[in-house]
Amino acid sequence: MNDKAIWGLIKAEEARQRDGLELIPSENYVSKDVLSAMGSVFTNKYSEGYPSFVGLDADDAEIAEKIMPSLRYYGGQENTNRVERLAIGRACRLFKADHANVQPHSGAQANNAVYFAWCEVGDTILGLDLGHGGHLTHGAPVTQSAKVYNFVRYKTTKNGDLDYDEIECLAKKHRPKIILVGFSAYPKVPDFAKVAKIGEKYGSLLMADMAHVAGLIAGGVHPNPFDFGFHVMTTTTHKTLRGPRGGLILSRGKVGNPLKKPEKTLENIPTLIDRAVFPGTQGGPLVHVIAAKAVAFREALQPEFKQYAKQIVKNAARLAEELKARGFQLVFGGTENHLILVDMVKSFGIDGKQFEAALDKIGLNLNANAIPNDTLPPFRPSGVRLGTPAITTRGLKEKDMVEIAEWMKLAFENREDDEKLEKLRLAVQAFSRRFPLPSDN
Numbered sequence: 001m002n003d004k005a006i007w008g009l010i011k012a013e014e015a016r017q018r019d020g021l022e023l024i025p026s027e028n029y030v031s032k033d034v035l036s037a038m039g040s041v042f043t044n045k046y047s048e049g050y051p052s053f054v055g056l057d058a059d060d061a062e063i064a065e066k067i068m069p070s071l072r073y074y075g076g077q078e079n080t081n082r083v084e085r086l087a088i089g090r091a092c093r094l095f096k097a098d099h100a101n102v103q104p105h106s107g108a109q110a111n112n113a114v115y116f117a118w119c120e121v122g123d124t125i126l127g128l129d130l131g132h133g134g135h136l137t138h139g140a141p142v143t144q145s146a147k148v149y150n151f152v153r154y155k156t157t158k159n160g161d162l163d164y165d166e167i168e169c170l171a172k173k174h175r176p177k178i179i180l181v182g183f184s185a186y187p188k189v190p191d192f193a194k195v196a197k198i199g200e201k202y203g204s205l206l207m208a209d210m211a212h213v214a215g216l217i218a219g220g221v222h223p224n225p226f227d228f229g230f231h232v233m234t235t236t237t238h239k240t241l242r243g244p245r246g247g248l249i250l251s252r253g254k255v256g257n258p259l260k261k262p263e264k265t266l267e268n269i270p271t272l273i274d275r276a277v278f279p280g281t282q283g284g285p286l287v288h289v290i291a292a293k294a295v296a297f298r299e300a301l302q303p304e305f306k307q308y309a310k311q312i313v314k315n316a317a318r319l320a321e322e323l324k325a326r327g328f329q330l331v332f333g334g335t336e337n338h339l340i341l342v343d344m345v346k347s348f349g350i351d352g353k354q355f356e357a358a359l360d361k362i363g364l365n366l367n368a369n370a371i372p373n374d375t376l377p378p379f380r381p382s383g384v385r386l387g388t389p390a391i392t393t394r395g396l397k398e399k400d401m402v403e404i405a406e407w408m409k410l411a412f413e414n415r416e417d418d419e420k421l422e423k424l425r426l427a428v429q430a431f432s433r434r435f436p437l438p439s440d441n
């Protein structure tokens with residue numbers, strides 16, 4: 001690369017990733033193949049529109065070509081069409097969906113497109129409160145969508161369940177167009193059947209934002225909302241799913257021609273979503289990223305991915321136990337998925353940001369995070385959030401969680417002693433180098 005400044009930073013980031021352990025539960029390390037697809041010449045191509053609207057499983061590109069008309073606005077699409085069809089077919093197989101829109105540039109774009117597909121301005125959407133583990137795009141007042149739609153928020157109970165009674169009460173009162181189950185900091189498994197029953201009773205679209213656990217669903221260690229009657233599932237592709245940075249919308253229903261405006265019915269959800277993504281909320285798709293998504297979906301369809309997903313959950317459970325044994329107080333007492341929330345104020349009397357900074361110094365990365373009913377502000381919250389998807393990709397197993405928990409405790413105890421922290425950093429570095437990045441192979 002001629003740009004020495006940027007090349008130097010790429011190399012420095014590679015070293016940072018290799019020499020430390022990524023505990024941020026929304027991050028992961030992609031394969032060399034995913035990286036290659038992302039860095040390919042597909043980035044040169046515009047391809048507004050869709051490859052087709054009939055048939056989904058298009059692994060046989062030649063047959064697909066004959067039966068599926070291309071609906072692009074630009075020429076030269078023979079390869080982009082095949083790439084996008086492969087991505088769609090693989091995503092549908094992976095998640096038992098009737099349709100996949102693989103074009104959203106991010107999870108936020110995916111969520112916005114679903115709201116736009118189903119709601120009018122001012123319609124009500126019921127979602128989990130950000131402070132209780134929900135996500136910014138589920139109606140946090142600072143977001144654009146909160147200005148367009150009327151978001152009503154439910155919370156979690158003391159024992160960590162979603163407050164299903166509150167969901168029922170709010171659904172009865174507001175008759176929401178959408179009931180949304182999804183989270184970015186929730187360590188338990190929601191009861192999708194309970195929510196589906198409420199949604200059916202009040203005529204709401206059932207939407208699941210599974211960005212955090214998509215890889216666990218694909219790997220068969222987390223329930224799939226579609227098995228409980230959910231209509232739409234959104235996700236990012238770069239967290240537990242271990243693909244490129246991007247979004248994905250999966251749906252159940254009939255796939256129709258996105259050039260024709262369909263009636264607003266649950267059956268037409270796939271077409272409504274296609275129209276809401278393009279031209280509704282996005283322009284040209286990122287074909288190089290769609291190619292990388294297709295590669296990641298193929299990887300997730302392999303038997304080894306099931307082992308990976310299982311190991312993520314085993315590692316998280318063990319890490320939770322080891323942390324508890326060292327005095328860390330976990331929100332809701334533990335974890336059922338890949339993610340752990342720690343109340344640092346209750347554990348050791350420091351806030352999450354202070355602990356995040358101490359761990360940064362030794363090469364363990366996690367993030368400060370609000371806990372339910374947090375009394376501290378969002379930028380300096382009481383908790384930290386960590387998880388095991390990335391370290392499991394590196395090859396760490398349950399026994400390695402002992403070491404991580406111990407380093408975390410030592411980092412807290414020595415947080416004001418830079419010399420001791422430096423010794424810990426070297427220990428973390430030596431340990432991490434034993435586990436190459438997937439892109440090293």
Ligand code: DSN
Pocket residue numbers: 026107135184
């Ligand atoms: N930023 C993501 C996360 O860390 O969970 C959610 O968008």
